[in-house]
Amino acid sequence: MTDLQERLVAYSLAETLRRLRAHIGEQELNPEELADETALPVTVVRALLNGDDPGTTTVEERVCSRIKNLSDAHLHKYGKREGDLVAEVHTRLGISDVWARKLLRGEKVPNVTLLHGIADFFEVDGGEAFFTAPPAEALNRVLQLRLNRYETPEVDPVQVLMERYGVVGSDLRLHGAALTNEQLEALLAGVIKSVMPTIQQQGDAPR
Known part of the structure; x- marks a missing residue:
C-alpha cells in the first residue's frame, strides 16, 4: 500500500x-x-x-495474527479443544493435522487457496481481504x-458508471492521471454535452 x-x-x-x-x-x-x-x-x-x-505490519503478519485470533475466539465461543478444531480444519481443507495446527496457531502463512478455505470455514465477511486488509x-x-444502521447508503449513478467501465479514482492515480474534483467535473460535463445532441435528435425524430 x-x-x-x-x-x-x-x-x-x-x-x-x-x-x-x-x-x-x-x-x-x-x-x-x-x-x-x-x-x-x-x-x-x-x-x-x-x-x-x-x-x-506486513501482510503475512496480519494473516497469521488474524487466523490465530479467530481460532482462539472460536475455541472460547464453542468450548472446543484445540485438537477438535484442528481435526475439523484438517478434514475441511484436506491438509494434514500438523499443517492445520500450525495454521491455527498463526505459525504458518497459508497460500491463497487455503486462505480462501479458512475464510469460508470461519464464515468471515470480506473473504481473503478480512485477513489481509x-x-x-x-x-x-x-x-x-x-x-449503515443509521444512514441509508446513497447510490451515486456516476460512480456506478465509472466503476462499470473501469474509470475509478484508484485507476486514474495508477496511470498517473490523478484528477481533482474540478477536473473530474469538467471531464464528466464534456461527456454529458457530447451525448446530449444524440439524445435530443432521438427525441425529435418522427414517430
Missing part, C-alpha cells in the same frame, strides 16, 4: 468515526467487541479509535456496517 493509499484509508476511518459518533452521542464504541469482529488485537483497535498510529481498513469496514 502506498503512502497516498494509507492516508486515504486513515481519512476514511476518521470520517466514518465522526459520522458514527454523531449518531451514537456519548455511547462508547467497545474495543473488545470490535476486536472480536475484526480479529484485530484490542490494543490496535484502541489506538485506531483514538486516532493513533497502530504501527506497521490493513488494520484501519479492517476496522473501517466493520464500522461502516454499524453506520
Whole structure:
C-alpha cells in the first residue's frame, strides 16, 4: 500500500468515526467487541479509535495474527479443544493435522487457496481481504456496517458508471492521471454535452 493509499484509508476511518459518533452521542464504541469482529488485537483497535498510529505490519503478519485470533475466539465461543478444531480444519481443507495446527496457531502463512478455505470455514465477511486488509481498513469496514444502521447508503449513478467501465479514482492515480474534483467535473460535463445532441435528435425524430 502506498503512502497516498494509507492516508486515504486513515481519512476514511476518521470520517466514518465522526459520522458514527454523531449518531451514537456519548455511547462508547467497545474495543473488545470490535476486536472480536475484526480479529484485530484490542490494543490496535484502541489506538485506531483514538486516532493513533497502530504501527506497521506486513501482510503475512496480519494473516497469521488474524487466523490465530479467530481460532482462539472460536475455541472460547464453542468450548472446543484445540485438537477438535484442528481435526475439523484438517478434514475441511484436506491438509494434514500438523499443517492445520500450525495454521491455527498463526505459525504458518497459508497460500491463497487455503486462505480462501479458512475464510469460508470461519464464515468471515470480506473473504481473503478480512485477513489481509490493513488494520484501519479492517476496522473501517466493520464500522461502516454499524453506520449503515443509521444512514441509508446513497447510490451515486456516476460512480456506478465509472466503476462499470473501469474509470475509478484508484485507476486514474495508477496511470498517473490523478484528477481533482474540478477536473473530474469538467471531464464528466464534456461527456454529458457530447451525448446530449444524440439524445435530443432521438427525441425529435418522427414517430
